Amino acid sequence: MKTTNFTSLLITPSIDRVYIHALALAIPRFNIDWIMYRYENEQYIRLFLDTLSPFGKKLLLNIPFTSPQQALRLSCEFGGVHLKSHLLDYIAPLKTMIKQDKIIGYSAHSVEELMYALHLGAHYCTLSPIFPTSNKGAPLGLEVFEHIPCHLRQRVIALGGITPSHTEVLRALGLGGFAGISCFQP
DSSP, X not given: OOOSOOEEEEEOXXXXXXXXXXXXXXXXXXXXXXXXXXXXXSTTHHHHHHHHGGGTOEEEEESOOSSHXXXXXXXXXXXXXXXXXXGGGGHHHHHHHSOTTOEEEEEESSHHHHXXXXXXXOSEEEEOOSSOOTTSOSOOXXXXXXXXXXXXXXXXXXXXXXXXXXXXXXXXXXXXXXXXSGGGOO
16 A cells, blocks of 8 residues: 655654754755654743744644643644653543644554544554664564554554665555654754
8 A cells, every 4th residue: 555645754852952953954954744842841942943943844742741731832833742652631632622733643652552542533643663772662563554454554653763764665554654763863
């Protein structure tokens, strides 16, 4: 099954001012569609938005939100939010509160969790780890996608140990795209 849209998602590692400016210089080298601010707090949100918005990429916010209301408030200038796996119960309330042009993503680590998050209204889910990666446990492997109905695969973004050599296989499986941290180093 071929996909027409295949999203590439850059997930930030630990953020600081130097990283954000280096990322801005590197963006033209990367073929990326979305950029995720993933950090422990909101410290660098303003710099992230001011520096990266001019590139026209969809920007997503992923921090340890304390409520759906906080997620909504902090993400107003972003293209959407991405929820950590312990925030599954935020999907339904956010779905009713978020503007229609915004997206809700979720970090899933099993097919069951992914299916439930999509059922609750997540627009997409990352599923990880697909390939071996440090500190993430046993990889799920490509065979995990056999357990996801073909019509839902377009809403799945593979994460974990992804290298450029994997992207065509992931695209051929009908996935919505891939995400990476280390594969997009500025």
